[in-house]
Amino acid sequence: MSDLTRRARELDSADELADKRKEFVLDEVVYLDGNSLGALPVAVPGRLEDVVRRQWGELRIRSWDESGWWTAPERIGDRIAPLVGAGPGQIVVGDSTSVNVLKAVVGAVRLAGEDRDEIVVDATTFPTDGYIAESAARLTGRTLRPVTPAEVPAALSDRTAAVLLNHVDYRTGRLHDLPALTAVVHAAGAIAVWDLCHSAGALPVGLDEHGVDLAVGCTYKYLNGGPGSPAYLYVRRDHQDRFDSPLPGWNSHAEPFGMRPSYEPAPGALRGRVGTPDILSMFALEAALEVWEGVSVDTVRAKSLALTDFFLECVAAYVPDGTVESLTPLAHEQRGSQIALRCDGADDVMRRLIERGVVGDFRRPDVLRFGFTPLYVGFEDVERAARVLGEVLDS
């Protein structure tokens, strides 16, 4: 047994999250793509069957009350809240991340007031955030200013209305400094909007602690909600009564069943709701979130860093010199829960890895992306992934 294999076993034995793996449906594959689609939690199929057969099939419309359908967006939002450092009553679940980006950016511009005419956006962002921010700028008569995260402080001025940033870069896995960037945005009198897609469920976010104004995130990566499960919107408590959504659907009305011709927004986080919630996807998510019972995000973060450290160590040991280069920073405070390796012929390399039971994904033009979900990835998985990568690159 090699030294790395022995170390992997020891690390797995000492892993206080090791038992969590049993709460997911997994097989012999090393699944390092949970940052694209989280694995299926064991609790989901049974829950969904009950929702379909009994709640929909037997109770039908009575379920809007009796099965808690109507209140699902805010109830599930409160379930996500502790994972991102938010107190209750500030998150609602529903719609896609893109739709929530529109709500958040337009809402942020309106919070910032009439005299601020620029929206700053991370130019390296996952593209949809940039496209939607551009649409938000056009719809509100503002100018969009794309800059790299490092350029954000210098780009801010009394013209800045809102700044849309990613907590973790989807491609490189770089973790941005949310507390510091939020503070400089606030110092400029602007509104900070954070996209948490690649951080929520993998590391502490601290929305309340750091005074983040608005945030959005998906639930199908580290939160394991299922393919296309609904996203969420956080509106800081003290902004809620001025939050002015571009999507004032009937679900966000103060009296939704009043069927009134004029719109009057509900108090609180409910204001982020729009139309009828998609109950099947939402209840699958709710069941998926039960795996977090008794789990501390700090423990998850510690294991995530140990996993990515160990992966880099194994890659250094197994992979031929000069064949890969990590795009993900070595410094812990700049690292998300993924490792992105630049590699010639990455597309083909990933195909061969997958054939050999190691699943990551390829991002153009030349990136191998490996996501580490601490709830179900172990150290032996990590060692095996690096070993197979070494074999593929050796051949």
Place this chain on the structure above:
Amino acid sequence: MSDLTRRARELDSADELADKRKEFVLDEVVYLDGNSLGALPVAVPGRLEDVVRRQWGELRIRSWDESGWWTAPERIGDRIAPLVGAGPGQIVVGDSTSVNVLKAVVGAVRLAGEDRDEIVVDATTFPTDGYIAESAARLTGRTLRPVTPAEVPAALSDRTAAVLLNHVDYRTGRLHDLPALTAVVHAAGAIAVWDLCHSAGALPVGLDEHGVDLAVGCTYKYLNGGPGSPAYLYVRRDHQDRFDSPLPGWNSHAEPFGMRPSYEPAPGALRGRVGTPDILSMFALEAALEVWEGVSVDTVRAKSLALTDFFLECVAAYVPDGTVESLTPLAHEQRGSQIALRCDGADDVMRRLIERGVVGDFRRPDVLRFGFTPLYVGFEDVERAARVLGEVLDS
């Protein structure tokens, strides 16, 4: 046996859609609320279990290709198309109705051009359409002009950019004249947007035939897609290359996996997509749509009118004089697939009906609303519903 009971049996025996009832999970209740939430199709639970356990649980991300997840919005759109008289390639499924109303109304204003500054909206509409139309007006710098459907022709002018109308009124069940209203909107040089929530699956719509520009609809009423199942957007073929969405998410990009910083819209109906589709809800809908195999919408419409005619006849026979008054027009060409009865104490009356196994719904302030889904409601159901209503109002 009374004459009406005998007639009901005869009508059921002659009903060529009678066998369709077996394709739904139903019990001894008379379910006349399919215009709020359609009953569960038998095919759905098994399909959803496969999507969850095999496609998500075993194939995981491979399902985006191998299980047809990625192409679901346009594939399911094409499945809805014949039900609303649309050729293929013009409908995409996804997001809520409210979100699609924003896409359609902003898109319509942009199609109409800079020099048209008014949006006309049905003042009696389901409220969310009015709220979202108001938001669309604000976001595009237009003025919102709410008028009753009867006032639409007189309200149109060369200032009119877009007109948002309901095919069937959610409260009264009145069917509006889509061909004639679309024609007057076009004569004024404006864009016609129709909300089909209460007509699709219950009667012919004829989107292509009547030259409708844009349309939206939900799928959880007469299309039985399940609670909060995704809505759809129709963009007429010859408008597609100029359709300019306020929600240009990455799913509508010409090259979604190119991850390009600048947005370039996809050709065709795909332009109506936004973010990652909610696969669970979407595949439940796809299974639900299979009940339409071999069903003609004209047959459905004929049965719908026969059901509502017979219901009105039974109500006249069983219900004490002067206790109810139909808000739904008697003329077939003005009637959707529901009957709305004005009734003192309607809230309490509906509660007692439901206790006695007749499920409709109450709409404020004084309306009993009964929806007739021709695929699973029979004439004996109708007779029983009217009889129980008579007993409740007699007591």
